[in-house]
Amino acid sequence: MNKNLESEGERKLSCSDVSKCFKLLESILDGDNIPESQEILNQKLAKCQPCFEHYHLEKAIKEVLRTKCTKHAVPSELVASIREKIQDIK
Amino acid sequence: MSEVQRKKYSDKEKSTIFDQEFMPHIDSMYNFGYRLTFDEDDAKDLVQDTYLKAYRFINSFEQGTNAKAWLFRILKNSFINDYRKKSKQPAKIDYQEVETYYNSDDVDYGITTDLRVDAVKDMLGDEISNALNSLAVDFRTVIILCDLEGFTYEEMAKILDIPIGTVRSRLHRARNLLKDKLRSYAQNMGYKTDEEE
Numbered sequence: 021m022n023k024n025l026e027s028e029g030e031r032k033l034s035c036s037d038v039s040k041c042f043k044l045l046e047s048i049l050d051g052d053n054i055p056e057s058q059e060i061l062n063q064k065l066a067k068c069q070p071c072f073e074h075y076h077l078e079k080a081i082k083e084v085l086r087t088k089c090t091k092h093a094v095p096s097e098l099v100a101s102i103r104e105k106i107q108d109i110k
Numbered sequence: 111m112s113e114v115q116r117k118k119y120s121d122k123e124k125s126t127i128f129d130q131e132f133m134p135h136i137d138s139m140y141n142f143g144y145r146l147t148f149d150e151d152d153a154k155d156l157v158q159d160t161y162l163k164a165y166r167f168i169n170s171f172e173q174g175t176n177a178k179a180w181l182f183r184i185l186k187n188s189f190i191n192d193y194r195k196k197s198k199q200p201a202k203i204d205y206q207e208v209e210t211y212y213n214s215d216d217v218d219y220g221i222t223t224d225l226r227v228d229a230v231k232d233m234l235g236d237e238i239s240n241a242l243n244s245l246a247v248d249f250r251t252v253i254i255l256c257d258l259e260g261f262t263y264e265e266m267a268k269i270l271d272i273p274i275g276t277v278r279s280r281l282h283r284a285r286n287l288l289k290d291k292l293r294s295y296a297q298n299m300g301y302k303t304d305e306e307e
Binding site for chain 2: 042047050051052076078080081083084085086088089090091092095098101105106
């Protein structure tokens with residue numbers, strides 16, 4: 021079983037307003053300026069299983085995007101080329 | 111981020127702004143360009159054009175404000191106005207469909223996915239990158255700006271010239287599409303999904 025369900029007894033298994041809740045959770049995760057966001061988050065995660073799962077999945081995806089996406093090194097000649105062209109238009 | 115000319119910088123001030131506020135973002139700019147075009151030369155051209163435009167219009171940049179967002183907005187506009195016009199990218203399909211079909215603020219937040227946290231965490235960088243790269247450019251862009259570059263909704267709205275509500279709904283839609291991709295990778299990796307249980 022999903023280890024996230026350990027405290028399942030405390031959480032309701034269906035969310036009464038998935039649309040509003042998920043939107044709010046994503047906003048909080050993205051650092052949008054939501055008043056009392058930490059309290060709202062704690063309450064939702066403690067009481068609602070769909071919210072709990074949605075939040076943790078979105079958080080995990082956000083984290084792997086940030087840390088694992090391939091980064092490309094800037095070609096070494098690019099900076100020199102930009103500076104050279106700036107000199108031309110000065 | 112208006113285009114109104116506010117300042118009249120000296121050449122020395124221009125150089126200082128360029129070196130200290132613009133150039134430190136070249137890594138992010140190049141990667142943004144690469145993720146839009148998937149081509150090293152095109153990405154280089156986009157970044158170079160962006161920096162030349164930034165220098166040319168430096169008087170409309172207020173020193174000490176958000177240079178990264180300002181530069182990203184220029185690059186995004188260059189991509190739409192210059193790159194797409196001369197390339198064979200199906201801009202009409204991307205944009206018109208997205209604008210009319212997906213941009214409604216009335217997003218279905220009820221869509222759920224059986225993708226699991228553990229499966230996501232075990233994915234390889236290539237799988238994550240491929241999933242992101244497979245999204246249409248407008249969806250890819252909001253995820254790049256938000257999750258890879260850490261821009262706020264407000265900054266994204268300015269960079270993309272769209273309302274914040276549209277940023278939220280486009281981002282949510284993009285994430286759902288990304289989850290669909292990741293779920294198919296997870297199934298291929300042999301992770302169990304709820305559907306199979």
